Amino acid sequence: MPHYDVVILGAGAAGMMAAIEAGRRGRSVLVVDHARYAGEKIRISGGGRCNFTNINATTDKGRDRFLSANPRFALSALSRYTPDMFIALVREHGIAFHEKTLGQLFCDGPATQINTMLLGEMRKAGVTLVLETSVESVSRDESGFAVQLSTASITCDSLVVATGGKSIPKMGATGLGYQLATQFGLRLTETRPALVPLTFETGALEKLRDLSGIATDAIVRHGRTAFEEALLFTHRGLSGPAILQISSYWREGDAIAIDLLPHQDAGEVLRAARQATPKLQVQTVLGNVLPRKLAQLLGDELGMTGMIGDFSDKKLALVEARLKAWTLKPVGSEGYRTAEVTLGGVDTRDLDAKTMTARDVPGLFFIGEVVDVTGWLGGYNFQWAWVFAEDKSLAATLSGPIEAWMQG
Known part of the structure; x- marks a missing residue:
């Protein structure tokens, strides 16, 4: 049975960024998604140009532009990874961009450039990506997690849930992340469509x-x-x-x-x-x-x-x-059919604000849209996803075996 240090469920923005950092730190990483392509929401975002961040996202004013039952929860992660850090990565890959209005940054060319950049960084970091593969079950014991996929059975020390919310089901959105949170005893806040007509x-x-x-x-x-x-x-x-x-x-x-x-x-x-x-x-x-x-x-x-x-x-x-x-x-x-994001999600009271790990389930992480943190329109939600690229607290936690949590 294949074993990985880290398994990430979801090949969206947050999942890919977390995978890149964990891979850079020498972890064996597997990213699993049931979709045919990685980063489908990235591809269609911003009218196909990808509004990949907002320069105001981590300013004092910008931090008030994230909705949550605990609005202060996101501040720790947002302060560690600013828009400038992601912009530097975009520039490194030669992707031209412009500021449209209200601090919104868009690619000059197609949004697929961002996907290509992330997939390239994953390959460089040695990350394994498996698509068109569903998760059938997840269980945990003292040695880690066992994940039954539609194609194989695998185990891992750390499991990162980056499955997104319920918005745009025709693109494959499901409630898997919420189901896993409930399975492992985490609370959920009310979920509903947001950024929707x-x-x-x-x-x-x-x-x-x-x-x-x-x-x-x-x-x-x-x-x-x-x-x-x-x-x-x-x-x-x-x-x-x-x-x-x-x-x-x-x-x-x-x-x-x-x-x-x-x-x-x-x-x-x-x-x-x-x-x-x-x-x-x-x-x-x-x-x-x-x-x-x-x-x-x-x-x-x-x-x-x-x-x-x-x-x-x-x-x-x-x-x-x-x-x-x-x-x-x-x-x-118009509901989840056209909603850009899902409001609500995994209750932040059950997550560590510095590491995004479930407080009572060592080795289990929830990141990105599945968490009860929702940004304004205009690049804020992508910035919430990108914070896991170089979130040192999260990455450091992913760098050690499950015993590290047991002892902590």
């Missing part, structure tokens, strides 16, 4: 039907949380970066408020139009600052017609309120 009931969709495909800049709010980015109307509801961001905070039954004129005084815009162009219809005035079909819908919703010169201050105030806080109530989201 929001949907509306049939009546609301009928009103919004003509807006499908229209995008506009907006500030989208849920409670005290707000995101200023693009908003996109779809045939199911709302999408775009601002909506994906707010979806991580939104809950069923809640409303969202949309400011359609970010950083503009809507009242001033309307009063100026009343003075300068009093014979224009209100929808026409709105169409000068918003997409025409959206302007028409807002005018229809308010039930206001006529020339803006005839509008009283009170009527203008109603239009202003709609422009600055258009309130909509989604009924759901």
Whole structure:
């Protein structure tokens, strides 16, 4: 029966990075994934350009952009592996990149360059990669772990679960990581789709039907949380970066408020139009600052017609309120089918923040998306995955046999 120092379940971003570091430290490493290719989420990310990190991810402000039942849990790992460290690896491989907006870094070329880089580093580190192979069972005794694969039985000293979450099941996402956590007595926090488009009931969709495909800049709010980015109307509801961001905070039954004129005084815009162009219809005035079909819908919703010169201050105030806080109530989201990440996961109370090992199960690690740490849109989740590349505490732990934990 083949034996490895380290077996990593999952050939995604976190799994490959952990494998590279463990291999560099002389460990015998096997990475197992049921998918046909490694790094499938990397390949499709960023519209095929891979938003591989965010330069703000490990700044003081950036550290608040990771959601968790224990928001401080990720700080230790994030402080040890910064975006600059991953950028240095990207540059070493000659991959050209650019900053798009808000600190987001994208490849100039295809996202597959990142996969090629990681696979090359794994080969250099002597890592063995096995694809199209499923995990049938895992057990543990004093000598380590026994893993029954669909193709063979193997054993290992350390088992790293990097299986990701439930998002995008058509790409092979499963709940294996959560099942293993439960098997070994670790708690789970509630899981739900995040960074996902929001949907509306049939009546609301009928009103919004003509807006499908229209995008506009907006500030989208849920409670005290707000995101200023693009908003996109779809045939199911709302999408775009601002909506994906707010979806991580939104809950069923809640409303969202949309400011359609970010950083503009809507009242001033309307009063100026009343003075300068009093014979224009209100929808026409709105169409000068918003997409025409959206302007028409807002005018229809308010039930206001006529020339803006005839509008009283009170009527203008109603239009202003709609422009600055258009309130909509989604009924759901598109679910894991299109969600970029899974919110929630393995409870961080059961993991050591420095090593990511299960507190009560020596040699068992959970890393990446399977853990209850979820970043904002814009490269934050990849940075959470990359931290295991040179996480010295994790790597040092992976460098010794299971007895090291028994004695610790």
